[in-house]
Amino acid sequence: MNWIRLKYTxxxxxxxxxxxRNNPIVISVLGICSALAITNRVxxxxxxxxxxxxxxxxxxxxxxxxxxxxxxRVRMVTYMVIISSFVIAFQMILAAFFPLIEEELGAYVxxxxxxxxxxxxxxxFAVKNPVKYxxxxxxANGIGYTYxxxxxxSIREILAFGTILGFRVLPEAFPVWTxxxxxxxxxxxxxxxxxxxxxxxxxxxxxx
Amino acid sequence: MFRMVEIFIGSILDHNIxxxxxxxxxxxxxxxxxxxxxxGMGLAVVFVVTLTGLxxxxxxxxxxxxDSTHLxxxxxxxxxxxxxxxxxxxxxKFFPKLYNAxxxxxxxxxxxxxxxxxxxxxxxxxxxxxxxxxxSFGASVGWMVAIVLLAGVREQMAKRSDVPRGLAGKGxxxxxxxxxxxxxVGFSGLANIG
Numbered sequence: 001m002n003w004i005r006l007k008y009t010x011x012x013x014x015x016x017x018x019x020x021r022n023n024p025i026v027i028s029v030l031g032i033c034s035a036l037a038i039t040n041r042v043x044x045x046x047x048x049x050x051x052x053x054x055x056x057x058x059x060x061x062x063x064x065x066x067x068x069x070x071x072x073r074v075r076m077v078t079y080m081v082i083i084s085s086f087v088i089a090f091q092m093i094l095a096a097f098f099p100l101i102e103e104e105l106g107a108y109v110x111x112x113x114x115x116x117x118x119x120x121x122x123x124x125f126a127v128k129n130p131v132k133y134x135x136x137x138x139x140a141n142g143i144g145y146t147y148x149x150x151x152x153x154s155i156r157e158i159l160a161f162g163t164i165l166g167f168r169v170l171p172e173a174f175p176v177w178t179x180x181x182x183x184x185x186x187x188x189x190x191x192x193x194x195x196x197x198x199x200x201x202x203x204x205x206x207x208x
Numbered sequence: 209m210f211r212m213v214e215i216f217i218g219s220i221l222d223h224n225i226x227x228x229x230x231x232x233x234x235x236x237x238x239x240x241x242x243x244x245x246x247x248g249m250g251l252a253v254v255f256v257v258t259l260t261g262l263x264x265x266x267x268x269x270x271x272x273x274x275d276s277t278h279l280x281x282x283x284x285x286x287x288x289x290x291x292x293x294x295x296x297x298x299x300x301k302f303f304p305k306l307y308n309a310x311x312x313x314x315x316x317x318x319x320x321x322x323x324x325x326x327x328x329x330x331x332x333x334x335x336x337x338x339x340x341x342x343x344s345f346g347a348s349v350g351w352m353v354a355i356v357l358l359a360g361v362r363e364q365m366a367k368r369s370d371v372p373r374g375l376a377g378k379g380x381x382x383x384x385x386x387x388x389x390x391x392x393v394g395f396s397g398l399a400n401i402g
């Protein structure tokens with residue numbers, strides 16, 4: 001009974017939009033740079049996912065809080081400054097507690113600033129909605145981003161190293177696919193993933 | 209001098225910023241459906257990236273001298289946004305023809321990861337001024353090469369080939385990028401730019 005009522009509430013709908021219907025990576029195809037560049041290992045993908053979720057939630061909430069005071073002409077620059085403050089915070093946390101992952105991600109942590117998803121959520125959702133929905137929206141998009149990243153990186157890490165999170169899942173004799181560790185592997189995996197998901201959900205880009 | 213040439217060539221072919229470092233994907237996918245727009249966007253990127261690279265380098269030296277490099281991200285992105293805004297106004301006033309050609313692409317460049325990426329890479333690799341100039345120019349030319357190649361292939365594919373429905377549009381663009389990127393792997397070991 002409660003489930004049925006939950007289905008019609010606004011937060012539920014926002015969650016569903018971010019997680020599946022309008023998934024930022026496979027449907028809207030935003031924020032691809034980091035989704036491909038760092039996904040040759042699952043742990044990098046998880047760290048990146050947490051970072052992006054944190055930055056989207058924080059910056060969208062902040063934009064939503066001050067949305068009445070942002071002049072529309074300079075709104076882009078305002079978002080940029082807010083977003084980069086959160087990214088710097090995340091970079092410092094990462095450097096302090098997980099220096100190895102920080103080294104592996106390198107410049108890509110800083111590049112969360114130009115991740116189109118973060119900017120896109122501020123522009124498309126946060127400036128028009130109150131804080132409580134904005135936080136749900138940020139969380140939904142962050143999780144939608146993270147699980148696709150983990151999926152891509154699992155495929156790549158299994159084929160490239162025969163491991164997941166460092167644990168061996170394929171026998172030593174399995175010939176490793178070196179192409180999966182470098183850029184082309186990322187492009188192929190994402191292209192095929194988009195194909196599979198669009199084919200399964202019958203959600204085509206061109207309807208005829 | 210030799211080092212600058214090495215970095216320039218290396219950042220176009222061997223370490224192509226789009227095909228090896230996977231930066232600037234959003235505009236690369238969005239604007240590569242026709243060749244003319246792809247060229248316009250490519251030229252605008254070459255212009256802005258080279259300019260912001262040269263501006264950000266002295267600013268980084270200043271940050272380093274005052275021991276506040278943790279603010280680099282914030283300062284870089286503000287510089288980039290300001291440069292793009294300024295450039296837009298400047299072109300509009302003095303070169304209206306050029307402004308009409310670049311028009312819609314200029315504001316989009318602020319969120320192109322290539323611009324910020326170039327500034328972050330020269331910090332990580334500890335380049336000097338000349339090397340930064342060669343790298344900014346090379347990386348942006350490399351990005352332009354990638355978008356023009358992709359747009360050429362996509363334009364021909366739209367006319368001639370029968371792509372599966374689920375793959376049409378962005379899906380097939382990734383497969384093409386994958387093949388292009390695989391071709392550029394052939395250049396690896398050409399130049400050491402690290």
